[in-house]
Amino acid sequence: MFSREAYRPTRREFLSMAALVPAPLPTPLIVPVHLVLDRQAKLRSEQLDRFWSRIWPQAVRDLGRCGIHLQTSMRTADVLRPPGREPILTGLEPNAINLVITNKLPTQWDSGRALSGVTTLYRGYHVCMAALDRAHCHELPFVSVNTCLHELLHVLLLDVFEDRPKGLLGQAREFRIDTYATLLWLFHEGAAIRNAAQIYVDRMRAPVQKPKFAPGYAVTCSRDSM
Numbered sequence: 197m198f199s200r201e202a203y204r205p206t207r208r209e210f211l212s213m214a215a216l217v218p219a220p221l222p223t224p225l226i227v228p229v230h231l232v233l234d235r236q237a238k239l240r241s242e243q244l245d246r247f248w249s250r251i252w253p254q255a256v257r258d259l260g261r262c263g264i265h266l267q268t269s270m271r272t273a274d275v276l277r278p279p280g281r282e283p284i285l286t287g288l289e290p291n292a293i294n295l296v297i298t299n300k301l302p303t304q305w306d307s308g309r310a311l312s313g314v315t316t317l318y319r320g321y322h323v324c325m326a327a328l329d330r331a332h333c334h335e336l337p338f339v340s341v342n343t344c345l346h347e348l349l350h351v352l353l354l355d356v357f358e359d360r361p362k363g364l365l366g367q368a369r370e371f372r373i374d375t376y377a378t379l380l381w382l383f384h385e386g387a388a389i390r391n392a393a394q395i396y397v398d399r400m401r402a403p404v405q406k407p408k409f410a411p412g413y414a415v416t417c418s419r420d421s422m
C-alpha cells in the first residue's frame with residue numbers, strides 16, 4: 197500500500213540534494229565594443245583573415261570564459277595622421293570600447309617602438325587600437341599575450357582612466373595586464389576581471405566625462421614590443 201501523504205524529505209536530505217545542484221552561472225556581462233576598420237590603412241587580405249579568424253575570436257572566447265559578452269558593432273572610418281600632431285580618429289562611438297583596426301600605430305602614440313597595440317582616452321572616447329602589422333595571438337604566458345585581449349583589459353581593468361606611470365610602475369602595469377590575460381587564457385580564471393568590468397560598465401553609463409586633450413595621454417604597451 198502506498199501512502200497518499202506527499203513525501204517530504206528531511207532537512208538533512210534536502211541539504212544533501214541541494215549540494216548536488218550546480219551553482220547557477222552568473223548573468224553574462226554585456227560590454228559594447230565598436231570595431232572601426234581604418235580605410236586609410238593598406239591592410240592585406242591575409243592580415244584581415246588572420247585577425248578575423250584567429251586573433252579576434254581568441255579574445256572573444258577568453259573573455260566569454262569569465263562571463264563577459266562583447267556586443268559588437270562595426271564600421272569603416274579614418275585614422276588621419278597629420279605630421280607632428282596627434283592622430284585624428286573618426287567613426288568613434290560614445291558608451292562603447294572603440295577598437296580601431298589599422299596597420300601601424302600613429303607615430304605620436306608609438307614613438308618608434310613598433311608596438312602591436314595601444315589604449316587611450318581620446319577626446320572622451322575609450323579607444324583601443326590594434327596594429328595588424330604587429331598584432332598577434334597568445335604567444336608566451338606573462339610576456340606576450342593576445343593583442344586584442346591585452347588592450348581590452350587595459351579598459352576593463354580601468355587603466356584607461358589613468359595616465360600610464362613612467363618607468364618601473366608603468367612596466368608593472370603591463371605585467372599586471374599580461375598576468376590577468378594569462379590566468380584567463382591558461383586557467384580560465386577571470387573573476388577579478390569580471391568584477392572590474394562590472395565597475396567599468398557602470399562607470400561608462402555615467403554622464404560623459406570632460407574630454408582630455410593632454411598630449412601623450414596614451415596607455416602604451418611596451419611589453420608588446422618584445
Ligand SMILES: [Zn+2]
Nearest residue numbers: 370416417418
Ligand atoms: Zn599594455
